[in-house]
Amino acid sequence: xxxxxxxxxxxxxxxxxxxxxxxxxxxxxxxxxxxxxxxxxxxxxxxxxxxxxxxxxxxxxxxxxxxxxxxxxxxxxxxxxxxxxxxxxxxxxxxxxxxxxxxxxxxxxxxxxxxxxxxxxxxxxxxxxxxxxxxxxxxxxxxxxxxxxxxxxxxxxxxxxxx
Amino acid sequence: xxxxxxxxxxxxxxxxxxxxxxxxxxxxxxxxxxxxxxxxxxxxxxxxxxxxxxxxxxxxxxxxxxxxxxxxxxxxxxxxxxx
Numbered sequence: 001x002x003x004x005x006x007x008x009x010x011x012x013x014x015x016x017x018x019x020x021x022x023x024x025x026x027x028x029x030x031x032x033x034x035x036x037x038x039x040x041x042x043x044x045x046x047x048x049x050x051x052x053x054x055x056x057x058x059x060x061x062x063x064x065x066x067x068x069x070x071x072x073x074x075x076x077x078x079x080x081x082x083x084x085x086x087x088x089x090x091x092x093x094x095x096x097x098x099x100x101x102x103x104x105x106x107x108x109x110x111x112x113x114x115x116x117x118x119x120x121x122x123x124x125x126x127x128x129x130x131x132x133x134x135x136x137x138x139x140x141x142x143x144x145x146x147x148x149x150x151x152x153x154x155x156x157x158x159x160x161x162x163x
Numbered sequence: 164x165x166x167x168x169x170x171x172x173x174x175x176x177x178x179x180x181x182x183x184x185x186x187x188x189x190x191x192x193x194x195x196x197x198x199x200x201x202x203x204x205x206x207x208x209x210x211x212x213x214x215x216x217x218x219x220x221x222x223x224x225x226x227x228x229x230x231x232x233x234x235x236x237x238x239x240x241x242x243x244x245x246x
Contacts, residue, residue: 072191110185149192
C-alpha cells in the first residue's frame, strides 16, 4: 500500500484510562470527548492492530480536538506507542517508546476543532510490525512550559495514516 | 496573602470551572494565573481601606471572617446582577 492510506481511526469512546492521571470522559453537545486538564499531564490509552497493508512508511496521527474554553494559547500533545509482540511484551507493564509531541494552537473559537499531527518514522514505532497489537498513549503535557492554553483540551478523535 | 500552593489551587479551580461551564476564556494559563496573583495582592493592599470604609459599629463588632463574608456577599451579588 501507499503513503496516505488510512491505518486506523478512533473516537473518544474507543480509549481506556491509565491507572492514574487519566483523561476524563465528557460530552460536548452530546458528542463523547476526553477532557485533558490544563494543570496536569493526563493520558488515555488506545488499543490498535497495525493493518496488514502497512508498508513500513511510518505513521502520521492526526488529533482532532477542541478547547473547552480557550480561544488562544498552545496545547502540547504527546503520543507514544508500545508494541505488544507475540510472546514477548507483558500487558501487565506497558513499555512505551519515546514520546513524540506537537505544540498545537487552539482554534479561534472554543467549539471549533483543531487538527494537529504527529508523525512517527518507522524506526520510532517501537518495532511494531503489520498485523501486530499495540497501545497508543495520548497525553496532554499540561505542566510543560510550552502548554499555555487555559482550561481543558477535549479530544474527539484520532485518525492515523501511513506517512 | 495566599500561599503559592493556594494560588495554584485557585488557578486550577478557575480553569476547571470555566471548562465545565464552557465559558469562552480569551486568556492563556499564565495570564489567568497573573490575574489571580494580582487579585490576592490587591486584597492584601486594600484590607486597611476596606476596614476604614466600614461603619465604626461594624468595624468594631464584626470578626475578620464576618467582614470578609460581607464583602463576598456584596461582590457576588454585584457580579450576578451585572453578569
